[in-house]
Amino acid sequence: MFTKICPKCGSTSIHPYVLMMGFNMDSSLREYCMSCSYGYNDQIIFPEIPEVEVEEFRKGMSEITIEFW
Numbered sequence: 001m002f003t004k005i006c007p008k009c010g011s012t013s014i015h016p017y018v019l020m021m022g023f024n025m026d027s028s029l030r031e032y033c034m035s036c037s038y039g040y041n042d043q044i045i046f047p048e049i050p051e052v053e054v055e056e057f058r059k060g061m062s063e064i065t066i067e068f069w
């Protein structure tokens, strides 16, 4: 099974929302991360990975974080 994951915080709580734009109320379906609101102001394509690789994905994220610290 595949799940969407937030590249910013590693959360898998990705939820869709409908954005209404302009006077015509054009709507576009977007997604955002419920944990850190990533994607709420921008159109983000969240990566979709197998659920078994979620832990690996997060591990890779923390390694990157350590480099920046």
Ligand SMILES: [Zn+2]
Residues within 6 Å of the ligand: 006, 007, 008, 009, 010, 011, 033, 034, 035, 036, 037, 038
């Ligand atoms: Zn997030």
